[in-house]
Amino acid sequence: MKTIAIIPAYNEESTIGDVIKGTSQFVDEILIINDGSTDNTSDIAKSADAIIIDNIVNRGLGKTIKRGYAEAVKRGADIVVQIDADGQYDPKEIPKLIQPILDNKADLVLGTRLENLKYEMPWLKKQGNRAFTWLLRRLTGADIKDGQTGFRATRKEVFETVEIQGDFTYTQEMIVKTAKEGWRIANVPVNFYQRSAGESRLMSSPLSYAWRAWIIIIRTIRDYDPLKFFGLPGIVLTIAGIFLGAAILYKFAVIGIIGHTPAVILTTLLIMSGIQLLFLALMADMRK
Numbered sequence: 634m635k636t637i638a639i640i641p642a643y644n645e646e647s648t649i650g651d652v653i654k655g656t657s658q659f660v661d662e663i664l665i666i667n668d669g670s671t672d673n674t675s676d677i678a679k680s681a682d683a684i685i686i687d688n689i690v691n692r693g694l695g696k697t698i699k700r701g702y703a704e705a706v707k708r709g710a711d712i713v714v715q716i717d718a719d720g721q722y723d724p725k726e727i728p729k730l731i732q733p734i735l736d737n738k739a740d741l742v743l744g745t746r747l748e749n750l751k752y753e754m755p756w757l758k759k760q761g762n763r764a765f766t767w768l769l770r771r772l773t774g775a776d777i778k779d780g781q782t783g784f785r786a787t788r789k790e791v792f793e794t795v796e797i798q799g800d801f802t803y804t805q806e807m808i809v810k811t812a813k814e815g816w817r818i819a820n821v822p823v824n825f826y827q828r829s830a831g832e833s834r835l836m837s838s839p840l841s842y843a844w845r846a847w848i849i850i851i852r853t854i855r856d857y858d859p860l861k862f863f864g865l866p867g868i869v870l871t872i873a874g875i876f877l878g879a880a881i882l883y884k885f886a887v888i889g890i891i892g893h894t895p896a897v898i899l900t901t902l903l904i905m906s907g908i909q910l911l912f913l914a915l916m917a918d919m920r921k
Contacts, residue, residue, distance in 0.1 A: 634711035634712055634735070635661050635662075635709050635710055635711050635712075636659070636660045636661050636710065636711065636712045636713075636714060636731060637660060637661060637662045637663070637664060637705040637708060637710035637712075637713055637714070638656050638659075638660040638662070638663045638664065638713075638714045638715070638716060638727075639664045639666060639698070639701035639702065639704075639705055639713060639714070639715050640652060640653070640656070640663065640664070640665050640666070640683075640701075640715075640716055640717070640718050641666045641668060641694060641697045641698055641701060641715075641717070641718065642665055642666065642667050642668065642670060642674050642678070642718035643667075643668040643669065643670055643674070643691060643697075643718075644670045644671060644672045644674060645670070645674050645718040645719055646670075646672040646673040646674045646677055648718060648719050648720035648828075649665070649674050649677050649678055649681075649718050650677045650678075650680075650681050651720060652716065652717075652718055652719075652720055652724065653665070653678060653681040653682075653683050654681060655723070655724030655725065656714075656716060656724040656727065657681075657682075657683075658724070658725075659714075659724065659725075659727040659728055660714060660727065662684060662705075662708060662710075663683040663684065664683070664684050664686060664701055664704055664705055664708075665678040665683045665684065665685050665686065665718075666686045666688070666697045666698070666700055666701040666704075667685055667686065667687045667688065668688045668691050668692060668693070668694070668697045669687075669688045669689060669690045669691035669692065674718075675687060686700065686701065686704055688700070694803060695797055695798075695803045695806075698715070698797060698803045699796075699797040699803070701715075702787075702792055702797070703792075706789055706792055710789055711788070711789050712731050712734055712735075712786055712787070712788060712789065713786070713787050713789065713792075714727055714730065714731060714785075714786045715783065715784065715785050715786075715787070716783070716784050717783045717784065719828050720826065720828065721825055721826050721827070721828055722744065722783070722784040722823060722824075722825065722826075723823065723824050723826070726744065726784075726821075726823045726824065727786075729821055729823075730742050730744055730784065730785070730786045730821050730823070731786045733819045733821070734786055734787075734788050738817070738819060739788075739817045739818065739819035740787070740788040740790070740791050740811070740816040740817045740818070741785065741786075741787050741788070741791060741807075741808070741811045741816060741817070741818045741819070742785060742786045742787075742818075742819045742820070742821055743777065743778070743779055743782050743784075743785050743808075743818065743819070743820050743821070744779070744782050744784030744785060744821055744822075744823035745778040745779035745782060745820045745821065745822050745823065746779050746782055746784075746823060746824075746825035747759070747762065747763070747778070747779060748778075748822045754825075761781075762779065762780070762781045765780045765781060765805060766778065766779060766780040766781070768780075769805060769808055769809065772809060772854060773808065773809055773812035773813065773818075774812065775808075775812045775818045776818070776820065777808060777818065777820070778820040779820070780804065780805055780808060781804050781805075782804070782823075783804065784823055788816075791811055791814075791816050794810075794814045794816075795807060795810045795811055795814060795816075796810075798852070809854065813858075859913075859914055860914050860915070861914075862914070863910050863911070863913045863914035864910070864911060864914035864915075866907075866910055867906075867907045867908070867909070867910030867911035867913075867914060868907065868911070869907070870903050870904075870906050870907030870910065871903070871904055871907030871908060871911065872907075873903050873907075874899075874900050874901075874902075874903030874904035874905075874906075874907060875904065877896065877899065877900045877903065878900040878904070881896060881897060881900060
């Protein structure tokens with residue numbers, strides 16, 4: 634089976650050479666998707682005999698990863714390994730990452746970091762990772778231990794049904810879509826090291842990352858389960874309107890007046906909004 638590694642890179646001149654050297658021992662080809670770097674990342678990668686795919690401008694991690702996976706499949710990859718360019722993952726662990734796919738036990742394998750941290754990850758980042766991982770487990774029903782990892786291996790057939798849409802990030806979206814399409818997800822503990830130079834190019838701040846990741850997750854769930862996404866709020870609003878309306882009618886039956894015009898308006902709005910959401914849920918589910 635042909636194994637191709639994709640390495641997204643943005644201004645990683647200090648580490649990209651070592652990552653390519655370590656990765657080349659375990660894969661057939663290496664694709665560096667250079668996302669508009671302004672340093673020597675591209676030149677160093679070329680001198681290390683990697684295949685370079687250049688984005689003229691910085692397009693974001695989501696689009697960069699999407700391009701990398703598409704190019705790997707086009708080049709005949711049976712397994713695509715993704716690893717970061719910053720040196721925080723150990724390329725020597727690639728064989729154990731792809732083994733579940735070779736054994737036909739998984740289709741997407743996630744390199745889980747939290748068991749083997751080699752430095753003290755910032756508290757906010759660690760807790761955010763755990764929160765997103767818990768959410769992904771709830772949404773997908775899959776046994777996910779690290780929903781943010783950038784070290785993963787994927788069977789090529791997954792890409793026939795899973796397409797990345799998000800421009801900013803891809804990690805949660807890919808996991809949700811893989812699970813929703815019925816592919817098997819496995820976890821392999823890997824070591825995770827502190828960056829030797831610079832800082833993360835992905836997150837301007839943890840709150841910014843969390844906000845954008847939430848938007849991507851919500852959009853993905855909306856697309857895969859519109860009946861639940863729109864239907865549940867529709868049911869809640871409709872029931873709330875019915876209960877409020879029943880209270881108003883009971884008052885009218887007892888004392889003979891409606892009273893409280895705002896309550897009547899609210900009842901109407903709740904029921905109308907609920908019914909609209911239910912119709913929207915049915916229409917979206919028919920078009921899915």
